[in-house]
Amino acid sequence: MPNIQPYQNPTYFLILGVALLPIMIGMLFGKKLHWYQTLISFAFLVLTFGGVKWEQGIALIGYIVFEVCLIGLYHLYRKKKNATWVFCSAVILAIIPLVIVKVTPAFENGRASLIGFLGISYLTFKVVQMIMEIRDGIIKEFRPWLILQFLLFFPTISSGPIDRYRRFTKDYNTTITRDKYLNMLDKGVWYIFLGFLYKFILAYFFGSRLEPMVEQLALSHGGMSWWVVAYMYVYSMDLFFDFAGYSLFAVGISYFMGIETPMNFNRPFKAHNIKDFWNRWHMTLSFWFRDYIYMRLVFFIMKNKLIKSRITIANLGYLTLFLIMGFWHGLTWYYIVYGIFHACAIILCDAWLRFKKKHQAHIPSNKFTEGLAIFITFNTVCFSFLIFSGFLNVLFFHGALN
Amino acid sequence: MKDQVIEILQNLTGSDEVGKDLDVNLFESGLLDSMGTVQLLLELQSQCGIDVPVSEFERSEWDTPNKIIAKVENMQ
Numbered sequence: 001m002p003n004i005q006p007y008q009n010p011t012y013f014l015i016l017g018v019a020l021l022p023i024m025i026g027m028l029f030g031k032k033l034h035w036y037q038t039l040i041s042f043a044f045l046v047l048t049f050g051g052v053k054w055e056q057g058i059a060l061i062g063y064i065v066f067e068v069c070l071i072g073l074y075h076l077y078r079k080k081k082n083a084t085w086v087f088c089s090a091v092i093l094a095i096i097p098l099v100i101v102k103v104t105p106a107f108e109n110g111r112a113s114l115i116g117f118l119g120i121s122y123l124t125f126k127v128v129q130m131i132m133e134i135r136d137g138i139i140k141e142f143r144p145w146l147i148l149q150f151l152l153f154f155p156t157i158s159s160g161p162i163d164r165y166r167r168f169t170k171d172y173n174t175t176i177t178r179d180k181y182l183n184m185l186d187k188g189v190w191y192i193f194l195g196f197l198y199k200f201i202l203a204y205f206f207g208s209r210l211e212p213m214v215e216q217l218a219l220s221h222g223g224m225s226w227w228v229v230a231y232m233y234v235y236s237m238d239l240f241f242d243f244a245g246y247s248l249f250a251v252g253i254s255y256f257m258g259i260e261t262p263m264n265f266n267r268p269f270k271a272h273n274i275k276d277f278w279n280r281w282h283m284t285l286s287f288w289f290r291d292y293i294y295m296r297l298v299f300f301i302m303k304n305k306l307i308k309s310r311i312t313i314a315n316l317g318y319l320t321l322f323l324i325m326g327f328w329h330g331l332t333w334y335y336i337v338y339g340i341f342h343a344c345a346i347i348l349c350d351a352w353l354r355f356k357k358k359h360q361a362h363i364p365s366n367k368f369t370e371g372l373a374i375f376i377t378f379n380t381v382c383f384s385f386l387i388f389s390g391f392l393n394v395l396f397f398h399g400a401l402n
Numbered sequence: 403m404k405d406q407v408i409e410i411l412q413n414l415t416g417s418d419e420v421g422k423d424l425d426v427n428l429f430e431s432g433l434l435d436s437m438g439t440v441q442l443l444l445e446l447q448s449q450c451g452i453d454v455p456v457s458e459f460e461r462s463e464w465d466t467p468n469k470i471i472a473k474v475e476n477m478q
Contacts, residue, residue, distance in 0.1 A: 138457040302441065
């Protein structure tokens with residue numbers, strides 16, 4: 001059986017284009033072919049998780065059965081009672097598979113966990129979100145079929161963007177007018193071609209051409225050198241164009257299927273400060289962390305009056321959020337330092353914004369200061385990506401091996 | 403009710419602007435952030451007696467004083 005990873009090569013896009021044709025024709029006539037969509041979704045999941053990756057396929061099935069049962073049971077419980085410990089247990093149970101997958105390599109010499117599969121993080125974000133909204137009484141019904149459609153929506157299964165259950169199901173169940181659909185097709189085509197430019201030209205140039213060269217130069221020079229700085233910029237460009245390109249494909253294909261999956265990037269390198277940056281970079285992830293961790297933690301602390309100072313609460317929230325984000329990336333020192341670095345950056349940023357508000361009259365604001373702000377933010381972010389890349393780990397601790 | 407919401411917003415943002423322009427975008431203008439949002443939800447709960455869970459808070463539906471007033475009036 002063949003195995004094709006999503007959005008990796010022209011064949012995938014070709015098969016996808018043909019497979020999506022009936023859906024597109026149906027949509028143009030105001031009909032949603034849900035049964036056909038389910039069929040091709042299944043086929044594409046088999047392409048991604050079948051063949052040589054069959055072990056991942058089994059892991060995915062096991063994971064889905066477990067999580068859907070968990071959601072169902074929690075929903076059943078929530079209809080009658082609402083104890084905090086049951087809610088917390090449900091969330092912990094939901095993330096246990098992900099925790100095992102993330103922790104295993106650190107203890108098994110880098111070997112991947114057997115229960116892992118491509119995209120487990122993104123599915124976990126979706127499940128936890130559902131459990132929290134069931135607790136809030138916002139998701140009232142347990143509809144396993146819709147939940148499966150939401151969790152297993154194949155254009156976004158491997159790396160997001162992370163959609164929201166209520167938003168997704170609304171799109172899934174609404175028929176759209178021809179005009180609106182033509183508009184979506186228009187955008188979808190634009191996103192996909194922009195994605196080609198990002199992923200197959202720019203990310204290829206930075207990631208596959210420049211990066212190995214700069215990496216070799218930096219390693220042969222050893223220690224800190226200008227080549228490390230060059231590596232920092234090249235890696236940052238590769239990271240952005242690769243991920244933004246991938247996200248554009250996922251959003252574009254979703255649009256073809258009548259689902260307005262939210263965008264993941266909004267010109268992040270134009271950000272004026274770190275806070276602004278996180279509103280533009282990997283947005284569905286940062287908004288997830290904002291809505292389901294930061295805001296809930298702040299709400300809990302303020303409601304129970306655990307800490308008085310608003311500044312302390314906000315800072316504690318940032319630290320928690322970015323530490324969790326760091327651990328989520330993986331159990332290595334550089335992911336965790338990356339998290340702490342961003343927490344510190346955003347805490348500093350908040351302090352600066354408060355200072356600026358107080359002394360508004362005396363702080364100049366013009367094209368030059370704006371450019372300076374963008375320049376500082378860009379370099380801070382690129383430096384954080386250098387930490388994130390793990391290159392410093394190689395440079396400092398394993399340089400001799402290369 | 404309207405005045406009460408405006409007063410809450412003025413206290414939270416520390417600015418009179420929210421009272422003058424009821425269509426100002428609170429998030430884009432930097433008047434409100436996640437922290438301010440949580441405070442807003444808590445104030446609405448204690449002062450107006452309306453319960454808005456964090457999940458219900460969709461930024462685009464709450465981003466101007468007018469929208470917030472409409473929401474609050476709707477939920478009473």
